[in-house]
Amino acid sequence: MAEHEPLIIAFVCNWCTYTAADLAGTSRLSYPKNIRLIRVMCTGMVDPQYIIKAFLEGADMVIVSGCHPGDCHYINGNYKARRRIKLLKEILPKFGIEKQRLKLTWIGASDGIEFAKTMQELVIQAKTIGPNPARTGAGL
């Protein structure tokens, strides 16, 4: 069987991480194709149900990435995301999803390199963890 190609969903905020992704693009840094970016206005608007939905549909990893603490364009949205993800990480194992599959990072607008690097690392991590059981286990 061919090597497992993980699929990663990244919720990125409009102001910082999406800008970093764009900068990575203009700087011609490539990042793995296993990652689908979903742009949101702020990490504070990422509803846990989006993350759960992504896992249930078979995402091997989900990353939420926004502005550094204290930098949120909307004052405190990233803090809200931080609390929410911490709680969600506690709940996920109960669904049979390892908590390492969910990540929260801060990548600022000028960190194009950091963005590409993080995405590459994620793919390696996802390969180590292995496929999401939801992918193979029917009925979820």
Added chain:
Amino acid sequence: MDKNNSNALVVGAGISGIRTALDLAQQDFHVTLIDKSPAIGGILSQLDYQFPSNHCGMCKMLPLINRDASSQFCLRKGLFHENIHLLLSCELSGLAGEAGNFTARLRQKPTWVDPDLCVGCGLCEKVCPQDIPDCFNEGLSSRKAIYLPVPHAIPNAYVIDLAACNRCGACEEVCPTNAIQLSQSNRKAFNILVVDDELSIRDSLKEWLEEEDFSVDMAVSGADALTKLSQKPYQLMLTDIKMPQMGGVELLKKAKKDHPNLSVVMMTAYATVETAVEAMKIGALDYLIKPFDPDTLVPMVIRIFQDIEATKDREITIDTIIFSTGTSFYDPADEKNIFGYGIYPNVLTSIEFERMISHTGPSQGALCRLDHNPNDQNDPPVKKIAWIQCVGSRNIQQNADFCSSICCMIAIKEAVLTREISKGKIDTTIFYMDMRTFGKSFQRYYDTALSEHGVRFERCKIDSISLDKKTNDLIIRYISKNGELKKELFDMAVLSTGQRPSYKTAQLAKICDLSTNPWGFIQTLPFSLTLTAKEGIIAGGSVTGLKDISQSLIQASAAAQNAGCIIHSKGSKKLEAPIENKGVYRDVSREPVDLLMVICTCKERVTRFIDPKILTEKFIQDPCISNVIFLDNICTDNGWQELEQIVMDCRPNRLLIGACHPYLYIRRIRELAKKCTLDPVFIDVVDIMTGVFQENPDSQNELNSTGFHITGILNAGAAALKQAQYQTSHKIPVHPSALIIGGGIAGMTAALGIADQGYEVALVEKTDHLGGNLNWLKQTIDGLSCENLLEETIARVTKQPLIRIFLNSQIISCTGYTGQFKTIIEDGEKQPVTIEHGAVILATGGNEARTQSFNYGTQNSVVTQKDLEIRLADKSIDPKKLDSIAMIQCVDSRQEPRNYCSRVCCPTALKQARFIKEQNPEADIYFLYRDMMTCGFTETFFTQARKDNIIFISYEPDNLPQVEEIEGKIIINAVEPVLGRPIEINADLVVLATGITPEFPDTLASILGIMPDMDRFFQEADPKWRPLDAIKEGIYACGIVHSPGSIPESIATAQAAAQRALNIISRPVLASAQIVALVRHSLCSLCQRCIDTCPYGARMLNTDETKVLVNEAMCQGCGACAVICPNNASVLQGYSGQQMLGVIDAVFEDLLN
């Protein structure tokens, strides 16, 4: 938008220029914003980190009200605003006229790459043979002659540095869109007409010039020339003077009449040189003396050709001009170069260091010694870095008798960042003379750096830096505070280079006939930081001296306010109110989804991965998708026009564009939306290119997976659009007036700033008189009379019919929100008065702090600075009777619980010392101080004081001077640090500098619904980027309730706060933006969690209707309310739950099949 006619011209698009332009644009004035460089951002484009957050927050400058008029993405990438005409690579070359009717001449430099054609593919950069130092990275890395000026800018077109270009033409050959027009091919478009009656001359000229690729035509006579000129446009005419019938001069006259832009060169025999000179007076460009050879002719023609190409001069008419041209930095390699900058490998300037720790910098943010190879794994790490303060500042020999004001904080920030990046492994030491932490929250930042981050601060005098030749380590010798010579090794030294006027400042001053101060910065009027001596010419930002971000922005807003007053007083019209957007779009809510997908092939870079046919067949199966069209280079002008045509023909009700850099298209989408009457909510661009694929994929597998990826992105984009919904927006009417609380100089200035532009003001003062602290302040340090200022200002306020003054009054309640406040004032007769207004300005000021330290209150000869000012004025203290005076600085200040610097006390103490010395030169004056905070140009008074034999003795906060009274004489015991011994001072008078405490009672804060900061000053929404705004929109602060400051600084904050308020009250209505939250009332259980979570206070419970309502003007579209809502009743338009889940579904659709 009329591009030749603006209300204001802002020169310089750094942060202060951007702030001024945005402020004026928000008021619906039309602004032209120019910058000499090819990108916006000024110095800030090079700085990734700003304290106190140690990250960037520039986007917070973008407007919150009417935000859809401007770009809504990272401001470092770019800016657009409906009312701003941005011209880059453009300089001011002339200014004529007067306020209200200036004519400005602008010169746009060619970048040699057509930005409308450049797709930023970077092929040109690869083939360019030239390697030169990259100025964006301060020369720490190299770039090509064709390059991206700023790596993150949008649109990011390449430019050619002609000075470095060798004209090899390689870039032009590889450019896929023919955007580069460097070589001689456009010489073909340069038409030259040679007029001579002698065939041999005509022929040889034609031959020589055609060899150089120019297009040349010939005319045998004047009449023939005129005919030819009328048939085809010519750029240059070479004409003989002596010709039968019509001579050259006559031809020149006639030709110039019909073709004023034609350049003419006269060809003359030696005998008629005088005629040729005469001809130049009537418009000829130059002359050539016959006989001439190609070596004379060809360079002249090429020069004329390049001049014409290079100078695209244009003239615009403006009411007022604002200079935001900034400053530049001292070059430490100048003069004696005592620190070995440029000689020793590891000596950097602070800007170079900023580039080094930047992710877009030369080493991608890694800290490494410049004499080592960063790719070498065994490279010894950097262990110790030194910062050296006051390089090129506070130095009389270098004509820099001023403090550059920002370097101390930059150094602390850089040291803290270094500690963070290295996880504490790199030792950081700052060598300084005085640590000037004079701004809001600066002192606490310093304390954290010292105690939490472990940055070492060494008060000393640097003796020298030398090099250890074996290791390339730097040996820093310094004289410590107790006078010992010490020596220490460092890996790296960062020079905190001070400010110098920008090299353009002198030129601009000359163009506009402005005066400069002794150090070459623009001179402003007394008590103003922005107004120059010439009406209509305003200085913003750091052109008058280096400022930090918040100060620059305050001054920029103040400049905008000054400009607004001029535009208003000259009766110039604002822009016509834009047609309200929603009305012009057709209602598609009842139509079935009809989605048109347009995909950019990007010169076949996309079609390598996907087969258009298969893709079309796949998508067309979806009943919602009506058509899939492939276009080449949508990002170019031609491509976009083609797209527009297709959209006009198909008239879809959803449009998805697959291209790159979605931000690039926002402005075009808005324009397209208006043309095709489709709400921009239904148009989207998804990025199918950047970062996804490599230039040369090496396997079929890779080709397939990239194709798969592109399909997935398009699919997800379509899913989001299908679910997009349309919501009619509400408009909030605005009360065109403002409430100002506090009648001191700041309150009065703010009131005038608003009333002078025709809006009503209610000015509320709690005492029975206006003026605040100016009632006891007599004069400033530079000898200006505060009394005159107070008299004039009160006279203007009382004469201004739009200002209603409430004395002995206070605010009882304030309800409502931005644009619509309702306030009850209890007036002097204790009667309630209700007023409605659109904005609030808090100007309640502050007082000198009370103290009990140093026996104050028990001894008559211990006074505060305020006591001294009053008693010197009423002559109850006679300087002539004082033999010895001690000034004790920082009393109870800069330590908990008042851990901030009050900024004014050091200059005030120097002012009093100066006054006493003038009256009594024999008096001994001692300063007991911690750090002399004479920032900016007040440094000269510190220098002068030392020349006047005033003695300065520093003390440490843990070893305070002791004041005691012995037999009616006051004795001060302190430690003289240089001697290292205790000393005794006998003083007749002790003056305590106790600093400022704000006047911001809790009751007022809770009435306004805002919170004071930890020192009880006004808490700003963002200390750097929104320095005068409260988090609650519509409330601003100025004067010393905001932060301690001098009179001119308070006036500047007042004018800036007035401008911020004008941004709201000058609009008839506040319109909502495209992305706002709304409530589905049928699902809402009124739990009110959304109200608590909204960071902008944009939600409220309407008890009459029992509904949660959203103030759409205040809502910024962050979506926090949508997540917190347990019933999905709260929805963020454009990012609804349905849309998001639809997108996630679409992402997996392909993958799992």
